[in-house]
Amino acid sequence: MNSNRIAYTGFVAFVSVVLTLVIVNMVQSSTESQAAGDGVNADSDTNGDGETVYRLDQVAEHNSASSCWKVIEGVVYDLTEYLPNHPTEEETFTRWCGKEATSAWQDKGNGRPHSPRAAARLESYRIGVIEGSESVSASVEPESPFTSAPADTVDSRSEQMMLALAPGTYLDGTYRGNFIDRGQIQVSLQFRLENGHIKAMSYRHLVYGDENYLTMEEGAELYPVLRQYQQISEHLEEAPLTAIFQLYQPGNVVDDIDGYSGATLRGSKVLSAIRDGLNRGVYAW
Numbered sequence: 001m002n003s004n005r006i007a008y009t010g011f012v013a014f015v016s017v018v019l020t021l022v023i024v025n026m027v028q029s030s031t032e033s034q035a036a037g038d039g040v041n042a043d044s045d046t047n048g049d050g051e052t053v054y055r056l057d058q059v060a061e062h063n064s065a066s067s068c069w070k071v072i073e074g075v076v077y078d079l080t081e082y083l084p085n086h087p088t089e090e091e092t093f094t095r096w097c098g099k100e101a102t103s104a105w106q107d108k109g110n111g112r113p114h115s116p117r118a119a120a121r122l123e124s125y126r127i128g129v130i131e132g133s134e135s136v137s138a139s140v141e142p143e144s145p146f147t148s149a150p151a152d153t154v155d156s157r158s159e160q161m162m163l164a165l166a167p168g169t170y171l172d173g174t175y176r177g178n179f180i181d182r183g184q185i186q187v188s189l190q191f192r193l194e195n196g197h198i199k200a201m202s203y204r205h206l207v208y209g210d211e212n213y214l215t216m217e218e219g220a221e222l223y224p225v226l227r228q229y230q231q232i233s234e235h236l237e238e239a240p241l242t243a244i245f246q247l248y249q250p251g252n253v254v255d256d257i258d259g260y261s262g263a264t265l266r267g268s269k270v271l272s273a274i275r276d277g278l279n280r281g282v283y284a285w
């Protein structure tokens with residue numbers, strides 16, 4: 001073998017090694033970029049039970065009706081297909097898409113839990129668990145009186161208010177309370193407290209200016225106002241006392257009859273009348 005030939009063979013070997021390295025490198029980086037492009041599933045792990053483990057920021061990407069995931073008690077559910085079957089306005093359900101929704105699931109925003117039938121249905125939409133779910137389920141957010149609103153709108157006031165109405169603070173019995181403004185009793189109501197839950201709330205007097213809502217006929221112009229008051233009392237039926245704080249956001253409690261602004265006033269009056277009743281003490285056992 002002459003020296004030219006040796007140099008040529010060496011050169012060819014060198015080039016093939018370099019080419020191989022370049023190709024291996026290209027294949028590797030294309031696999032990596034594909035994985036990154038796959039988004040949510042790419043960097044999701046599986047746990048010992050073979051379930052996919054998601055992070056909250058991955059769930060947060062599925063925050064609309066077209067793709068709706070929720071985290072409930074540490075489990076991730078893809079509820080997109082269930083959405084059209086939920087028996088409420090779509091917004092009640094979709095506002096929790098992409099979020100930690102344990103408290104909303106537990107009290108439906110009205111202080112009442114979902115039925116066992118609903119819980120069974122939920123299971124069929126399970127797609128995985130949330131990262132660190134042991135600690136998530138152990139430290140589920142404290143029950144909030146504002147659970148009908150996402151947790152980020154809750155502030156520390158809610159906790160103080162909850163404490164003020166903690167079960168056992170008010171005795172069971174019948175209560176009567178009033179909201180009085182500008183020298184006029186506008187709302188007078190009665191309710192029972194049984195095991196800390198509101199029962200049979202009724203209005204004894206509902207007046208504003210010259211209007212007496214309680215005697216209004218169904219076709220009357222201001223009849224919707226009476227309807228909103230009734231929706232508030234229906235909403236509170238059998239709810240824990242702390243549910244009265246939901247009246248600060250009556251958009252979740254009554255139909256949008258007048259753009260909520262009036263409903264806000266109505267909610268606040270009822271809230272104030274209930275608290276007046278509580279302050280007065282038991283009216284009858």
Ligand code: HEM
Nearest residue numbers: 082087088092096101104105108109112114115118121122
């Ligand atoms: C997490 C947010 C959710 C909220 C805020 C919510 C809220 C509500 C509300 C307001 C009602 C109607 C009023 C009532 O029955 O008291 C309701 C009923 C119902 N919801 Fe939900 N819901 C949520 C999630 C779900 C999920 C994930 C399922 C099942 C996959 C579900 C299944 C049902 C069923 C079957 C009913 C009929 C009543 C019952 O069986 O409890 N909901 N929900």
